Amino acid sequence: MTISTSAYMSFPGIAAEAFKFYHSVFGGDLHVITYGEQIDAGVEFPFDAPREAVANGFLSGPFSLTGGDDLQRSAEKLSPGDINFTAEVSSHEEGEQLIEKLTADGGLVHMPFAVAPWGDHFGVVEDRFGVRWNVTTSSDGGQN
Structure with missing residues (x-):
């Protein structure tokens, strides 16, 4: 069995900036989808999501990371020791x-x-x- 793992991080409203940073550090392929892009594609959510918030981001390469914006939190960074x-x-x-x-x-x-x-x-x-x-x-x- 082959298993691939990646961390999932719920960023407090800073996912887009964080994914760009990690892409600049590690390279690889970056795909970021905002709630607005999903709404425009016909996806309906059972909550009001800011259009610019990241619904899902995925960085693949030497370092893999998945994540998105935590719509319940807003902060400049995660708390030390969270991850x-x-x-x-x-x-x-x-x-x-x-x-x-x-x-x-x-x-x-x-x-x-x-x-x-x-x-x-x-x-x-x-x-x-x-x-x-x-x-x-x-x-x-x-x-x-």
């Missing part, structure tokens, strides 16, 4: 580059990317949307 992802990279340099991209424009470094007690390079950062990322390499991490 964490682990990104395993193949080299120390790739880890540094990923951390640089994730912390651009207001992200934070919670644990510097360094050799951890178990031998891997490991660091924890938070992007500008409040999502925490555990960035890790294998114990050799391309440094041998």
Whole structure:
């Protein structure tokens, strides 16, 4: 059996901006559908949805993410600790580059990317949307 997984995130009214950001960091294919586009296509909802709100977004590629806007919440970012992802990279340099991209424009470094007690390079950062990322390499991490 082959299983593919992706995280689903309910963004508090910031899904369009968040999906664009993650697409700029990871690349891949991005598809975003707004409630307005679905209403124009004849879909009826049992609630009033803002036309510009994201009904469904999907980023596929080296990092897959699905999600949309939580119509019950409005905020600039998620609460810290709501969601964490682990990104395993193949080299120390790739880890540094990923951390640089994730912390651009207001992200934070919670644990510097360094050799951890178990031998891997490991660091924890938070992007500008409040999502925490555990960035890790294998114990050799391309440094041998």
